[in-house]
Amino acid sequence: MMRSAPKYLVPVALLALACTLVSAYDPSPLQDFCVAINSSTSAGIVCEWKFCKDPKVVTANDFFFPGLQIPGNTANRLGSNVTLVNVDKLPGLNTLGISLARIDFAPYGLNPPHTHPRGTEIIVVAEGTLYVGFVTSNTDNKLFTKVLNKGDVFVFPIGLIHFQFNVGKTNAVAFAGLSSQNPGVITIANAVFGSNPPINPDVLTKAFQVDKNVVNYLQKQFCSDNRN
Structure with a gap:
């Protein structure tokens, strides 16, 4: 006679399935907002989505992040610094499918070839001149590049290797929007x-x-x- 599975396995299995279903893309909002709280683990399972804070105790600060006017420290080998504002730093981003980054470059600083596995990136240059580009997948490995000046915009499709290089003799600053609350980064x-x-x-x-x-x-x- 077959023994029935322990009762606790059913909710654990359902939770694991839910995590799998939402891991490919950000969850879609089903309400006005879902301010994140750090309690998205159960029975050792970690999900990319986060549980919602009680709307009754949500405040304006849950949708606020200060400090992007402050330059990042570029005193490193690459001469660049990325200040990322994702759901871990701005809980109000939860389920909204976006995040933001400030990228600072010393003269000839480089944001090296990398990918964002969960997000497309769109960049606007605020100061300086950047040489940017991305490479398509292995079907042809085609390189698309452009020199961007102040006010110029460029987009890097989701998952593709891309880079930004300050080709000027002065500091450069860019701001990037990403189509995920937690886009991730893999520096090649x-x-x-x-x-x-x-x-x-x-x-x-x-x-x-x-x-x-x-x-x-x-x-x-x-x-x-x-x-x-």
């Missing part, structure tokens, strides 16, 4: 050469068609960066 060099634990050097040597000493050197550089 960090992910490939700075993974934890490291990817087997034989894999990277063959993938990049370079000497193994080059791979070892790059892994040391990026593993060091990740520990800072």
Whole structure:
């Protein structure tokens, strides 16, 4: 005779299914707002969506974030800094499907090749001159680039590798909107050469068609960066 599953497994399974169904895209709003609270885990399951704060105790501060007028610190190897305002910093973004970022560049600073797995990005230059671009998927790996000046706008389609490079002799500033409350970011060099634990050097040597000493050197550089 078959034993019935423990009763607690049913709600856990339903919760896991719900998390799976909403993980591909941001959840659509079913009410005016759903200010996030940090209680979106149950039975060890973590969801990308967040539970709603009681509307009776929501205040204007739940929809407010100060400080984007403050320049980010670009004193690093890349000469750039991204200040992201996502749902973790602005709870009122929950279920609204958007977020915002300020990107600061020192002269010749770079926001290196990266992707946002859950969001399209649209960027507007506030100060300076940026060389930007993105690469299409492996069907043809076509590169689209443009030099942007103050007031210019450019869009990076969801999931595609893209970058921004300050080609001017002065600081540059850009603001980016993203079509997700938590778009995520994968910086290509960090992910490939700075993974934890490291990817087997034989894999990277063959993938990049370079000497193994080059791979070892790059892994040391990026593993060091990740520990800072």
